[in-house]
Amino acid sequence: MELGERKKRILRTVIDQYVKTAEPVGSKAIATMIGLSVSSATIRNEMAELESLGLLEQPHTSAGRIPTCMGYRIYVNELMARPHLTVEESQAINQALSVRIQQLDKILADAGRLTSQLTSYPAYALASSAGAVTIMRFDIIYVNPDSFIIVVMLSNKTVKNKLVNLPFQVEQSLLTKLTTLFNASFTNITEELITPALIKSTERAVDDRDGITAVIAGFAIEVLYGAKTHETHMTGASNLFEYPEYRDIDKAQRLLRYLSDNNELARLPAPEGATEMKITIGPENLAEELRDSSVVVARYTAGDDMQGLIGVVGPTRMDYSKVAARLSYIARGLSWLLSGSIKLPDALGQYDED
Amino acid sequence: MELGERKKRILRTVIDQYVKTAEPVGSKAIATMIGLSVSSATIRNEMAELESLGLLEQPHTSAGRIPTCMGYRIYVNELMARPHLTVEESQAINQALSVRIQQLDKILADAGRLTSQLTSYPAYALASSAGAVTIMRFDIIYVNPDSFIIVVMLSNKTVKNKLVNLPFQVEQSLLTKLTTLFNASFTNITEELITPALIKSTERAVDDRDGITAVIAGFAIEVLYGAKTHETHMTGASNLFEYPEYRDIDKAQRLLRYLSDNNELARLPAPEGATEMKITIGPENLAEELRDSSVVVARYTAGDDMQGLIGVVGPTRMDYSKVAARLSYIARGLSWLLSGSIKLPDALGQYDED
DNA sequence: GGTTAGCACTCGACGTGCGAGAGTGCTAAC
DNA sequence: GTTAGCACTCTCGCACGTCGAGTGCTAACC
Numbered sequence: 001m002e003l004g005e006r007k008k009r010i011l012r013t014v015i016d017q018y019v020k021t022a023e024p025v026g027s028k029a030i031a032t033m034i035g036l037s038v039s040s041a042t043i044r045n046e047m048a049e050l051e052s053l054g055l056l057e058q059p060h061t062s063a064g065r066i067p068t069c070m071g072y073r074i075y076v077n078e079l080m081a082r083p084h085l086t087v088e089e090s091q092a093i094n095q096a097l098s099v100r101i102q103q104l105d106k107i108l109a110d111a112g113r114l115t116s117q118l119t120s121y122p123a124y125a126l127a128s129s130a131g132a133v134t135i136m137r138f139d140i141i142y143v144n145p146d147s148f149i150i151v152v153m154l155s156n157k158t159v160k161n162k163l164v165n166l167p168f169q170v171e172q173s174l175l176t177k178l179t180t181l182f183n184a185s186f187t188n189i190t191e192e193l194i195t196p197a198l199i200k201s202t203e204r205a206v207d208d209r210d211g212i213t214a215v216i217a218g219f220a221i222e223v224l225y226g227a228k229t230h231e232t233h234m235t236g237a238s239n240l241f242e243y244p245e246y247r248d249i250d251k252a253q254r255l256l257r258y259l260s261d262n263n264e265l266a267r268l269p270a271p272e273g274a275t276e277m278k279i280t281i282g283p284e285n286l287a288e289e290l291r292d293s294s295v296v297v298a299r300y301t302a303g304d305d306m307q308g309l310i311g312v313v314g315p316t317r318m319d320y321s322k323v324a325a326r327l328s329y330i331a332r333g334l335s336w337l338l339s340g341s342i343k344l345p346d347a348l349g350q351y352d353e354d
Numbered sequence: 355m356e357l358g359e360r361k362k363r364i365l366r367t368v369i370d371q372y373v374k375t376a377e378p379v380g381s382k383a384i385a386t387m388i389g390l391s392v393s394s395a396t397i398r399n400e401m402a403e404l405e406s407l408g409l410l411e412q413p414h415t416s417a418g419r420i421p422t423c424m425g426y427r428i429y430v431n432e433l434m435a436r437p438h439l440t441v442e443e444s445q446a447i448n449q450a451l452s453v454r455i456q457q458l459d460k461i462l463a464d465a466g467r468l469t470s471q472l473t474s475y476p477a478y479a480l481a482s483s484a485g486a487v488t489i490m491r492f493d494i495i496y497v498n499p500d501s502f503i504i505v506v507m508l509s510n511k512t513v514k515n516k517l518v519n520l521p522f523q524v525e526q527s528l529l530t531k532l533t534t535l536f537n538a539s540f541t542n543i544t545e546e547l548i549t550p551a552l553i554k555s556t557e558r559a560v561d562d563r564d565g566i567t568a569v570i571a572g573f574a575i576e577v578l579y580g581a582k583t584h585e586t587h588m589t590g591a592s593n594l595f596e597y598p599e600y601r602d603i604d605k606a607q608r609l610l611r612y613l614s615d616n617n618e619l620a621r622l623p624a625p626e627g628a629t630e631m632k633i634t635i636g637p638e639n640l641a642e643e644l645r646d647s648s649v650v651v652a653r654y655t656a657g658d659d660m661q662g663l664i665g666v667v668g669p670t671r672m673d674y675s676k677v678a679a680r681l682s683y684i685a686r687g688l689s690w691l692l693s694g695s696i697k698l699p700d701a702l703g704q705y706d707e708d
Numbered sequence: 709g710g711t712t713a714g715c716a717c718t719c720g721a722c723g724t725g726c727g728a729g730a731g732t733g734c735t736a737a738c
Numbered sequence: 739g740t741t742a743g744c745a746c747t748c749t750c751g752c753a754c755g756t757c758g759a760g761t762g763c764t765a766a767c768c
Contacts, residue, residue, distance in 0.1 A: 027731075028730090028731080039740070039741055041740075041742070041743095042739085042741075044732070044733075045733095045740085048733080058731090059749095060748055060749070061731085061732070061733095061748055062746085062747050062748045063748075063749075064730085064731065064732090139495050143491070149493075149513050151493075151495065151515060157517060159503050159515045159516070161505060161514075163507065163512070163513045235614075236614075237614065238607055238614055241606070241607040241610075247603055249595055249601055249606075250595075252595070256592040256595075257592040378760090380759070380761085381761080393711070393712055393713080394712095395711075395712055396710085396711055396712075398760090398762075399710090399711085402761090402762080413720095414718085414719055414720065415717090415718050415762095416717080416719045416758095416760050417719080417720080417760070417761090418759085
């Protein structure tokens with residue numbers, strides 16, 4: 001697609017203006033805004049051509065023009081300004097992210113909230129582990145005769161625990177024996193390999209008649225199962241209402257319903273290959289519910305196995321350049337934070353697109 | 355408030371009907387629905403009186419009547435049917451609750467989702483611990499020379515852990531010494547009592563020059579801090595749009611924004627004293643955002659220290675009797691589940707009001 | 709005294725028509 | 739290639755008239 005310089009300028013002006021006002025923009029308005037000293041009639045001719053190229057459209061005959069999804073696509077790929085964050089903005093993000101080293105889920109929720117606040121669009125964050133997760137080690141802590149704590153460390157470097165209360169007493173020596181056996185037989189295997197047969201044989205080996213072996217094995221299965229599923233967070237959904245495109249209740253409802261379904265969230269578009277960020281505009285989205293919305297999503301990494309996405313959903317009339325810049329910065333911040341570094345660097349660099 | 359039998363019957367019919375249709379109900383409709391063989395004119399006279407008592411109102415001169423908040427109050431206190439759940443319904447709830455014994459937060463999220471599904475209103479669940487939480491025991495698990503796991507057990511019977519990776523090596527003997535010391539000095543005290551001085555003196559006692567003591571103490575503080583704050587969950591917000599009273603975008607937005615603020619959720623009405631359930635209608639709510647909505651909330655208990663609320667928010671035109679019955683059942687189910695019982699009883703009993 | 713039929717009245721919902729305003733496409737001149 | 743001018747189109751908001759539902763009131767009835 002080869003566009004003349006002036007056409008590009010007009011397209012950009014239409015988009016920038018439409019993003020701000022949500023009103024179709026007319027030739028006269030552009031003529032005054034654009035630096036060039038040409039009349040509105042000239043602009044009209046250019047706009048008519050842009051329309052025949054499929055980049056602009058008219059909602060009805062006598063209104064101004066609005067960008068089509070293809071127009072946004074050109075804008076995102078070629079035209080969009082790449083605003084650097086101001087010092088204040090990046091400091092605010094750094095500060096928000098570095099407040100407290102917490103569990104992954106809390107960090108994710110915070111990052112989502114932060115993103116939503118900074119962009120004023122709904123934001124989502126999700127984490128998933130790349131490969132199959134296994135248990136790397138078991139520890140069983142004897143608390144008192146009728147309770148103990150199971151601690152397991154997973155291959156993705158997370159630790160889970162469970163407090164078990166028994167309606168009867170248990171010997172500390174049994175727990176010691178079980179610890180050894182579980183570390184020998186239940187580590188480095190996936191959930192499916194924890195079979196009833198394996199549990200039974202372990203039970204017999206320690207002469208456990210109370211089902212304690214089964215309790216521990218059950219916890220192992222539960223933890224492995226939980227690690228397979230995605231951790232998702234969604235914030236700022238009510239921001240949607242700020243935008244006139246969602247004044248239509250039914251439209252808003254459909255999108256909100258879609259976004260509050262965690263399974264659907266996990267299926268949202270993701271950056272491919274080595275790219276850091278992906279922008280999906282309107283009908284480019286696979287999900288029916290998103291066909292007239294856009295998604296901007298950035299990837300962050302957390303150690304070797306974990307990786308996640310943080311994204312923003314909004315109308316196709318989205319301030320792509322602002323959102324992309326902030327999202328990119330936050331994703332990098334998350335990567336820093338989660339790869340174990342304690343402090344954020346002063347500058348994380350700026351947003352570069354695909 | 356002494357109402358004649360017929361007036362009560364009319365009020366109840368108006369409310370039942372209005373809850374179903376969201377349309378003002380007229381005298382003629384009532385005359386046919388109600389069993390009594392009286393004409394619409396009689397009903398009109400009765401309704402005029404009910405209006406002057408402040409229990410009904412007319413949205414405009416020539417429409418039917420709708421209940422006022424005071425009308426709902428009377429209904430809830432005196433008139434409302436107490437439907438028992440059908441066997442299928444209670445079985446569905448039992449099954450959903452007993453699927454899997456998980457962490458508290460997961461259970462809460464599930465219970466919220468369940469409530470929302472069963473009532474088709476937005477639901478929230480929150481847990482908070484009654485008294486001050488302290489740490490009851492510390493365990494430190496040596497994993498390898500540069501990492502270890504901290505496990506703490508809290509007075510509210512929950513267990514938290516953290517995996518620590520060090521940029522240097524640590525002696526197993528140091529960790530053993532620290533375990534003893536922390537169990538001696540950091541148990542049974544609240545967050546405020548973990549002072550820099552206490553940390554410093556522990557550090558000196560074990561000759562720790564690498565700051566490992568501070569890491570462990572930091573985790574203790576973090577855990578105690580986290581235990582103080584409320585765990586809140588909100589589900590099914592998009593259900594709100596089912597109801598015509600929230601077709602007004604601004605109204606819906608205000609409520610949604612309010613409900614997505616966890617701090618505000620924690621301040622919602624709660625049952626007082628020994629009552630199990632509380633219904634707050636329209637202007638009875640303190641929060642401005644809830645002035646034209648209603649809240650039904652039930653209490654559940656989990657062991658000695660923990661207690662929580664599970665509630666539903668919707669229009670004042672709410673099916674109070676259905677919601678109350680389901681909520682009560684679910685709250686009891688939660689209490690059972692969280693007090694350690696493995697299996698739900700077949701019947702949890704039925705809803706009794708204050 | 710409570711109940712009922714009849715009737716005039718009120719008010720919102722809905723459809724229609726009309727004028728204003730904005731912005732366009734086209735044509736002819738520069 | 740650019741510009742001014744003009745007729746055209748379409749939306750939006752407003753006013754108006756009609757329709758129907760439901761009421762309040764009055765007078766008659768049991």
